[in-house]
Amino acid sequence: MNKAFAAGLRQVIIVPATLLAIGISTKAAFAQNKLYSPIPLTTNSAELADMLSDKDIPTGQGGFARDYTVKLEKGDNLAVDLTSENFDSIITLLAPNGSTLAENDDGPDGTSNSLLFTRIVETGTYIIRVRSFGETGVGAFKLKVTKLQPIK
Template sequence: MKHKIIILLFSLILWSGTAAAQEESTRLTYGDFLRDTIVEGGLHVWEFEAQAGDVVFINLQSDEFDPLLEVFFEGNLIYSDDDSGYMSDAYLETEPLEEGVYQIFVKSAFASDGGEYYLTLAGMQPIIGGDEIILNTPTVAILSEQNLDTWTLTLEATTSIYAAVRSPAQDLLLRVFDQNGELVAEDDDSGGDLNPLLESLELSAGEYQVVVEPAISVDASGASYVIEFLTTANGQTIIPNTLARGVLVSVGDSAVWELTIEENQEISILARSEFFDTILTIIDPNGVVIATDDDSGTGFRSAYLELKIVDAGTYQIVVSSFGENVGLYELRVLDETES
């Protein structure tokens, strides 16, 4: 593999633990996924250190208040977001950063609110000119001086693909070519905000060339973007205190995650999506359905379960859709066992 990814955004991200007191430790590192509670009208300040060129992703979630996310550098506000995430969650993708220490301000959009929140920090050095596409792994890139990047996608079996490119500043075009150089699919603006998106792309086994270039005749070299090829991959592993992202590509799809649980362990599981009404089903090691939920989470599209597992073993978490809508979803598993 030609490049080293510092962190895989929204693939399995290990939980750093609950910060009981804000002043004890404010420094975060890429890959941290933490849970904390803020009082009404309160402010939490977290810090992280970036290397020159790092692109950083910050996700601030809460089911109890409308979170507001701000990023400061050298005392200046450089990024702010309120509702770019799921429902009222805050979400940021930065441009390449300068080297230094940055502050993340966590607070409520309304001074009278507070409560529990989840904060995820991820970052990576951008790839220039294209490279190998790793399925289910978002990758940050910089458009090369040639004004065109070529990526390689290798599939060992027929696969349904959800392919997306996001750029904050440029209108980019996404094209997929087979091993004979024939155009298989292309898109310009289906992802919204001038971003290309290919949904339910059925590709057979083989090697493909994926080309990213400006949609119009302009020099966009140096522009940053995120490229992501997701699959409905069953059998992926998730562990307690992690956050993961997946996709249902086609109507009728379901995603099966494997979770190994200890005896008498208490867990909570949340599945939510902006695109479809999630259903959670839990299956024990003997293949018996032990729990299911549709709408117990915040918002009518979120499924939520709290369970105490008596018998240790590997359980299956099945994420599916109620209805005919599909798309991206988030899956969160937390260990709620009292220490």
């Protein structure tokens, strides 16, 4: 086989494969954005009533999770209150980089509801994740996110 022909053939084969890989990863990214879209929240809103269902994010432990985004400023003091009569709740606050900043399973009132307090150290968009403990289920819940005001 001619060396020039073989070199040209390799270039023709490599370029389309690279383009194909880029096309597949782009389609996957678009599909992922359609499948995962956290619900935006404002911290000035009243209590939110919502439902956790088997259509939400699987946790890998048999339960499901629902994510909410909230924009927070450095120095904000945050209280997140999650209650449900249908499942044992867990509340998780994820930092803008995706790491777990804070988490609470059972609140101080002795129930399976969750209550979380934290101070924000970096301005950004945070994820508040509502999920059920293990395989405890799905159902209605109430979520309240409050920026606490310092005592003057």
